[in-house]
Amino acid sequence: MMKNLLKITPIACIMLAFSIMSCEADQDEMMEVQQTQSKMLTANATIESSDLVGRWELVSMTSDVAVNLNDGEPDSSTNILEETDCFNAMYFHFYDNGNVETGQAKLNFTTPGGFSCSYGAYSANYDVVNENDTTKLEVTFDLNGMTITETKNISLSSETDGEYLTVTLTAAEVDGASYINDGRENTVVGDVTQIETVYKKI
Incomplete structure (x- = not known):
């Protein structure tokens, strides 16, 4: 069982790394969208x-x-x-x-x-x-x-x-x-x- 666990662990680590990178990319995209929406809201807001x-x-x-x-x-x-x-x-x-x-x-x-x-x-x-x-x-x-x-x-x-x-x-x-x-x-x-x-x- 230990041998199998050791074989699986590196693959799991790689998958986890890809998952983390994907989450970071999603977060970056989400932040860009939020900034764009915020800018649009600011530009379109009623001006006093x-x-x-x-x-x-x-x-x-x-x-x-x-x-x-x-x-x-x-x-x-x-x-x-x-x-x-x-x-x-x-x-x-x-x-x-x-x-x-x-x-x-x-x-x-x-x-x-x-x-x-x-x-x-x-x-x-x-x-x-x-x-x-x-x-x-x-x-x-x-x-x-x-x-x-x-x-x-x-x-x-x-x-x-x-x-x-x-x-x-x-x-x-x-x-x-x-x-x-x-x-x-x-x-x-x-x-x-x-x-x-x-x-x-x-």
Whole structure:
């Protein structure tokens, strides 16, 4: 019996090792699923005005169509921050009293091969509206004696390195040249229907 037991034991050990490795793999997969679900829940959760309080700085700006804003160095890209540094300083600073300060930029093409970058810091009032599984940021400000309200789709997400605010520029805003006033045919900006900006909380 001892001989049989000794013969079985190494095989049993190998099977046990495979079983442990399988359990560890299952646990890793389960943790990945839980993290993904947690991230999705965070991104899809109802956003309150208080969730925005703080300063958010631009870290990503992506268009749905590749554009060429620097004469092909590098080639056309959907990563607008690779094409120009005009927008690098953009930010939002939300306060708990309903006020927001924001730095916004606009790229203006003037003559073939020439462009200028205009930048300004503004103060406004803001509100967050949740409806139909969509969260909208409403920013209200006075311009030349008129009260104007701009509405943008937003979402929040949490990553291991911080919190992120995504602000999506709608097709109408893109057409209105909110960020890029295109004066050249080869930039392809006219084909863009959506720009997604991502801000990180600091």
